[in-house]
Amino acid sequence: MYIDWQSNIVKRLMTSFCIVVGLLFAVFARMLSIWIFDAVALLFACVAVYEIMRAKKVDAKGVSIYYVYAYVVAAYAIYVLGLVSDFAVYLHICMQLLVVLVFFFYTWIMNYTDKDFQKQCALQKQPHGKMAFRSGKEFLKVVIYPLLLIAAMIPLNHMELYSVPRFATLGLVLIFAISCSTDSFAYAVGLTMRGPKLCPKISPKKTISGAIGGLFGGVVGALATLMILIGRGNGDAEPLQEYLMNQIGGGYMAVQMVFVCIGLVGSILTQMGDIYASWIKRRAGIKDYGHFLPGHGGAMDRLDGISFNAIFIFVTFAIIAAL
Numbered sequence: 001m002y003i004d005w006q007s008n009i010v011k012r013l014m015t016s017f018c019i020v021v022g023l024l025f026a027v028f029a030r031m032l033s034i035w036i037f038d039a040v041a042l043l044f045a046c047v048a049v050y051e052i053m054r055a056k057k058v059d060a061k062g063v064s065i066y067y068v069y070a071y072v073v074a075a076y077a078i079y080v081l082g083l084v085s086d087f088a089v090y091l092h093i094c095m096q097l098l099v100v101l102v103f104f105f106y107t108w109i110m111n112y113t114d115k116d117f118q119k120q121c122a123l124q125k126q127p128h129g130k131m132a133f134r135s136g137k138e139f140l141k142v143v144i145y146p147l148l149l150i151a152a153m154i155p156l157n158h159m160e161l162y163s164v165p166r167f168a169t170l171g172l173v174l175i176f177a178i179s180c181s182t183d184s185f186a187y188a189v190g191l192t193m194r195g196p197k198l199c200p201k202i203s204p205k206k207t208i209s210g211a212i213g214g215l216f217g218g219v220v221g222a223l224a225t226l227m228i229l230i231g232r233g234n235g236d237a238e239p240l241q242e243y244l245m246n247q248i249g250g251g252y253m254a255v256q257m258v259f260v261c262i263g264l265v266g267s268i269l270t271q272m273g274d275i276y277a278s279w280i281k282r283r284a285g286i287k288d289y290g291h292f293l294p295g296h297g298g299a300m301d302r303l304d305g306i307s308f309n310a311i312f313i314f315v316t317f318a319i320i321a322a323l
Helices: 009-033 035-055 066-084 089-112 115-123 128-151 152-156 165-193 208-230 239-248 254-285 299-322
Strands: 197-198 203-206
Touching: 009 035, 009 165, 035 066, 035 128, 035 152, 035 254, 066 089, 066 152, 066 197, 089 128, 115 128, 115 208, 115 239, 128 299, 152 165, 152 203, 152 299, 165 203, 165 208, 165 239, 165 254, 197 208, 203 208, 203 254, 208 239, 208 299, 239 254, 239 299, 254 299
Parallel strands: none
Antiparallel strands: 197 203
């Protein structure tokens, strides 16, 4: 059988395999050190920020990518300091908000006092004070999307400090399992059944049948992750399984029902993230965010759904740990 190794589908499959291997390595490398996953998450967050800023042409609005990267370093340093010094949660949140505000005002003031920025505003017949403030708002937008959403995996990575072993691993695997199974089922069902388009003006290839198939895939991914990592619930409960049953309340069936809901909501958010990223690309007039991943585009083309799903899983697992 002849295989065209240069075809887009072959490139896509090969890249998908490499992505899965890379994600598995990042998750299970936590057995050596949880800081490895932090490094991987920060790397992909920074690449995603670069691609989003390039697509939205944020640099033309007075936001330098170095401002954002400097903020990443500062925010992560405070997070690590909070872990080492065991900050109270409210103190840590206040410090993180303070860092965001510092960089917001720094971006605003740097543009307000910049002569070139003033000249550019004059040419566009725009008040430079208003445009400088706008540059600060653009900085905040990039911090929220995609940086904050993707970076939510970092505190989830350290959540075992407040729970039991493998609790964080379960959450991290859940993010990728739900997102990947949603994409796979949506693609397979949509290609097979076709039918009406979901949002033709934003993403012409997505169908309603594919979206429904994606919901089923999200549930399958969540339940498969639960069964693989903690078993079927038979016999003596292992620590993670017992912890989930105690925190959620009820038996193993209650845990399964919660994970069905997690898979369903996670799938919806994965598809919403995909559509939102497509909307940004349409407004920017580009097909892909980059060419980093052959057959897939840029890193953000793969992290679009994961980003929305990551913040949801982090919040859900934080609530479970706090019950």
